[in-house]
Amino acid sequence: MARLHLFDLDGTLLHGTSAPVEISRQLGLEAETVALDREISAGLIGSPEYAARVHKLWVDLTEAHVAAAFEGAPWLARIHEVWAEIRGQGDYCAVISLSPSFFVERLTGWGAHAAYGSRFPAVPFTEPVDPAGVLSAAAKVLIADRLCEEFGVTRADCVAYGDSLSDKDLFGAVPVSVAVNADRHLAGLATHSYMGMDLWEAYELVRSSR
Secondary structure, X not given: OOOEEEEOHHHHHEOOOOHHHHHHHOOOOHHHHHHXXXXXXXXXXXXXXXXXXXXXHOOOOOXXXXXXXXXXXXXXXXXXXXXXXXXXXXXXXXXEEEEEHHHHHHHHHXXXXXEEEEOOOOOOOOOOOOHHHOXXXXXXXXXXXXXXXXXXXXXXXXXXXXXXXXHHHHHHHOOEEEXXXXXXXXXXXXXXXXXXXXXXXXXXXXXXXX
């Protein structure tokens, strides 16, 4: 049976940062977005409010800013190699993130079979964010279920990789999970734990178990 590997983005594939912070860095608004990241990580605000507030910060955002943020972000090493091997074995890999879809979806170019993020309007913005399109921790599980159906696998065939509160529901829904540079919210929940800068090393923790 094929396996489905489900990757978080912020703090997981991206080391010590989030897509919104990297986007905001291009606009000179890094500090403001770091503060928002702290608020959502502490549970002080929810995903819809976070999305509305970063959208308001990004009034001058262009596609060039997004491309520069993506290319200059501190990615873990060997993401391409991990996803190439997953594909080569007939397995599947997907990214599910609360970050904006216009950033997350770029990862299909690196080999992810699918990439889902919160739906934002096209850049540059001419309309507000629709709260109905903003993802949550619970939405990650719903998307995982849809991907299972699409790829012909079940939750029992899934491996989740994450680092924080937004991954808690998904870690509880699948049998195998890897906490990657994780915070206290995943303590005791993950099957495996990895601290470092190389996705291959995290992947090796589950590579041989099928």
